Amino acid sequence: MYFASDNWAGASEPIMNALMRHKDGYEPAYGDGPICESIEQRFQEIFETDCSVFVVGTGTAANALALSALTGPAGTVFCHKEAHIRVDECGAPEFLTSGARMWGLEGRHGKLSREALQTGFQEVPHGVVHHGQPSAVSLTQATEVGTLYSVEEITQLSAQAKDNGLAVHMDGARFANALVTLGVTPAEMTWKAGVDVLSFGATKNGAWCAEAVVFFNKDYAKDFIYRRKRAGQLFSKMRFAAAQFEGYFENDHWLDNARHSNAMAARLVKGLEAMDHTRIAWPTGSNEVFAIVPKQAAQKATAAGAVFYDWPSFGLAPEECPGEGESLLRLVCSFSTTQAEVDQFLDCLK
Structure with missing residues (x-):
């Protein structure tokens, strides 16, 4: 009776079979091989758009590196006060953003509201040299307490962020669980609702060690290859990280x-x-x-x-x-x- 975490479960058979398919032979290192290219194409098909995809090994790396592309050392990221990026990642987002602050806001059922976000904008106003500068809003889907943002809520919060000049990040550690409950498409729950970058989680849902940073706004991805390398997330045998996504997406x-x-x-x-x-x-x-x-x-x-x-x-x-x-x-x-x-x-x- 193991209910401590979905991280306690092993890897599912289709994912292990995909790893076995790629265990032999030779393929260019550091993500330059055909499987990594095919996985990016698969993400583009699933999300119905020309997105940039970067495979990493952990959810913490995905979140912290994604936020580093959206903000700088004087930046402020608005999130729920119980968000994983603020509470459970040992300061990695602050570290990899060179000191940006995760500004926690109140919200019933683990979710940000438009009122809470407006409060954040008042607490950290634009253009005041004594404050960090508002840079991004981060939404967790599903939330830390298992609740969900509706597509309408994501759209409204994203619009509010964009009206104030902020980018929108989604922590999708349990993205698939939220998706099937809402019964919407990946596109509808992300870029069509205003999300700029997604931390796409697979490890909690049957993978061994596979996460991805998905940029729908590709302007934010222009130097991400260097951010990933500097953070130690560019694996030499990247094909094995990519192979997990091959098994993950196969036959839904x-x-x-x-x-x-x-x-x-x-x-x-x-x-x-x-x-x-x-x-x-x-x-x-x-x-x-x-x-x-x-x-x-x-x-x-x-x-x-x-x-x-x-x-x-x-x-x-x-x-x-x-x-x-x-x-x-x-x-x-x-x-x-x-x-x-x-x-x-x-x-x-x-």
């Missing part, structure tokens, strides 16, 4: 994986909502479930072999927070989560 495998992990999360939610002593903290829009359960039940599940994380209740209203004797748990499903695991976990909580 990436969407199937996301649908499965989302379905397992929905099964968890249904079971938790049927109990009178548990409740869901935030609406579940992806493969992450945040549940408030009795501490005694959580201890019983742990003793039975369940693995999960206790989670801080930041962002919940006081009346929504865990009470005495309760815990807030984060439960993450993956492509390899089974119905039997979900049901066994629910049985532990009954």
